Each structure stands twice: as structure tokens, then as C-alpha cells.
Amino acid sequence: MTIEAIIEIRELTKVYGMGEVQVRALDEVNLTIRKGEFVAIMGPSGSGKSTLMNILGCLDRSTSGKYILAGEDVSDLDKTQLAIIRNQRIGFIFQSYNLLPQTSALENVILPLLYSRNGDLSDAEQAEKALIALEAVGLADRVDHKPQELSGGQMQRVAIARALVNDPVLILADEPTGNLDTRSGEEIMTLMSELHTQGSTIIMVTHDDDIAAYAERIIRLRDGQIETDEQNGGYSPRTTLEEVDHARQ
Template sequence: MASLSVEETAVQSDALIVTRELTKVYAMGDVQVHALRSVSLTIRSGEYVAIMGPSGSGKSTLMNLLGCLDTPTSGAYYLLGEDVSTLNDNQLSEVRNRRIGFVFQTYNLLPRATALHNVQLPLLYAHRVSRAEARRRALDALQQVGLSDRAEHRPRELSGGQQQRVAIARALINNPDIILADEPTGNLDTQSGAEILALFDRLNELGHTVILVTHDHSVAARCKRVVQLLDGRVVSDELNNASDDRR
């Protein structure tokens, strides 16, 4: 069990995510809420990281920042060496489109669109992807999650586990640098949850960087690294021996 210092890993060439003193303060009326206090974190390409903590610990805030859905109040965030904390709204959209695949607790699929169209959605906002190409890639992604036969189904015709797999296919389609999953098994029964987690395991084995936000220890146990947050601070950042043993 080795603790990694930020300074050590920041210089490594395969550092995918480097945050320095990342701070987020919300103004709730007159009260200032410090959701995140000086979080410095380095995540290398190919890592499988769980971000844990009780509610209110800043997990969601950290995930929103890492996912470029939000910008920090202070501090810097380097994604593949590029400082994304100063980008404008349009540039952030582009980064999300190219580099990040989101998986949400509530799946967040478009209810009226078929699985195929849902998976294609990111390509709609990407540059120069023809319709035929988009369709081919979407079918490909659906195959990766084992849902080739459900391409023309709408979300309400699919089980929760299947919907989440569609969401994962959507996250994969643009071949992102990071897959960010926020409580991906929170709404699922144990069986489907296990399948989804197995899917993340496999994606990580294929080389994808996966970051899971969870409060479930059994979920975190599968990851190779666990970052614990409390009151907006990183309180522990450990490599997970259990997961090494499993392999």
C-alpha cells in the first residue's frame, strides 16, 4: 500500500489528469459553501480509480470538474497537458465531446430515441462524421456492450441494466480518454450491477481510463486505486491490493 505524492506523478509523461489545488466555492445566498478544497490529484492513462466519500464530501463536484461540466473557483486542471480550467463554454463542450464519456446513475438516455440514436448522439456534435460512419460506429459500440440485438429499441423497452449498457456504449463511441461514471450501479439490482461493473473491468483491461464515483465499498473494491474524499478534501489515496490479488 503506497501513497503517491502529487509532485512525483505530475512529471510522469503518461499523466492524463493533473489537478493542482482545485477549489470550488458555491455561494448559497449569503453562505459560501466550500465544496472542494485544494484537491491535487494525478491520474495516469489506463488507471481504474474509484472516488469515494459520504454525501456532501464533494464527489459530485469533483466529477463535474473532471468532466469539464464546470470550472473551478481556483486551482488548475490539466487534461493531457492542456489547462482546461480556463476554457470557455464552447471549448469545454468540445473537450467533453472528444475526451470524456459520461455514465450516469439514472442512465440519462433520450426517451424517444432508439438505442442506436442514443449511442450516436455525441457524434451529432462531433466534426465531420458522416451518417453511415456514425451508424457503423454506434453498432460497433453496441456490440462491445453486448446489445447489438437491441439497436432499434427505445429506452423504455429495455431493462435498467440494458439502458446502462446503452449509456456506456454512448460514452465509448467517441473513443474518449476518460470514462467518468457517477454511481453507475446505484439504480440497478445486484445481478445487473455486477454485469455493469464487469463491463467496466473489461473496458479498463482494454486500456480505457475509468473513474467511478461511488459510496459503495464493494464497487470501490474492484478498482485499482481508491481516492477518499471528506468535506472537500482528499483524505486518502491508495492503491487497492485486493484488486491486484483478484487478477
């Protein structure tokens, strides 16, 4: 394993249903993802994308095989241990944002800090960190807004700030633009590109070729196996909306 591998999986297999009807959702998958990569996972419905993301995100365990996350073998951890890894090391971005509704943007972003390695941060230090994360996504002027007072794109920015606040080794995004109109989706993808440019490691599931085009590497699953794993030939890092608009013309 090279030092910069964030993810090493070896012969990773997930079988659902141990009774008569078994589904081999992942079938001896091998995959290495290095620090700073921006990877899109694609594939038809039922190909194993969610299963892979759940295991990479320490939400579920494989049936067999190895998963090494940032140098640590997490293959055999129990639920409690996985939860600790998940809370400390991984930032999640969901299609439906998953924000607490009656809670300000700032408090939503503070939440992961309550479970973090920095559990000894004072309230003021937590607020300061959350504010920095909200500034990074361009929402410094919306910290007191509740989710229903924000647009979809703004809600997803809050979710991105929440994913960033713990300085995760890995950001997992599941259809991050799935609920957004085209323009807001482009804003979110521009922001993700910026994070990538700044060094974040990002793995994103999408079924949308235009969204996958933002990634530098595209992996396609089929029947629980990697069908193709290619660098994205058209990839060029974009860091401003103007560049995105330009590229579309």
C-alpha cells in the first residue's frame, strides 16, 4: 500500500440474505483511491453503488474482504467502532441534504463536532469552526437561517459545510445534485471541484454523465463488479461558475 492511499479494498464481497435467496451485491471488488482523488461511481440500478458507499462510509460491513481506510484496517470493526470512525473521519453529503429542520445553519454544522476527536472544544471554538466552514461554502450571511429559509442549493451548501467541519479524510456524496435544478447543481459541483482543488478526497455516486464529468476518474459498476475504471479524459479542474458556463458553451 502506498502512503497516500486513502482507500484500499481487496476482494470485498457483500452478500445479502444468508438464507435461500442470496444476492451478491459486491463480488470480490479491488479498488485503490489515493489522497486527493475526485471519483464518480456510476452504474445501473442494482449494480452495487449504494452497497459500496455504505461500506466505504462505515455504515455497513462487508461479508468478506479487506477495507483499509487511511491506513487503518476497518474490516472487522463492530458497529460502535465503525460509528466512531464514521463520525471522526468521513464527511457525508446526501441527495436530500439531511439537515435538522428546526435548527440554524450554524447549529447544523456544529453537530459533527459534538462527536469529534475535538470533543473538548468549547462552545465558542465549535461555533468558530462551523463559521469558518460556512464561510468556505459562501454562506457566512446565512448562519442563523433555518433550512426552510434557504434554497435547495443553499441547503446543500450547509450540508457540505457540515461534511467539512471535522476535516474528514474522505467525503462521500450520494447524488449530491439529485434534488437540485441545473443551475444550483452546477453551483454545488463547482464547490465540490473547489474542494477537490484544495485537496479533499471525494467519492460521489451519480447517474448523470454531466455531473460525473466534474470528477477526474469514473468507475462503472455492473452486477457487483467494476466494469470500467478510467481517468476522465475531458476532465479539467474548474473553480469558478464562469468557467463552468464557459465549458458548457
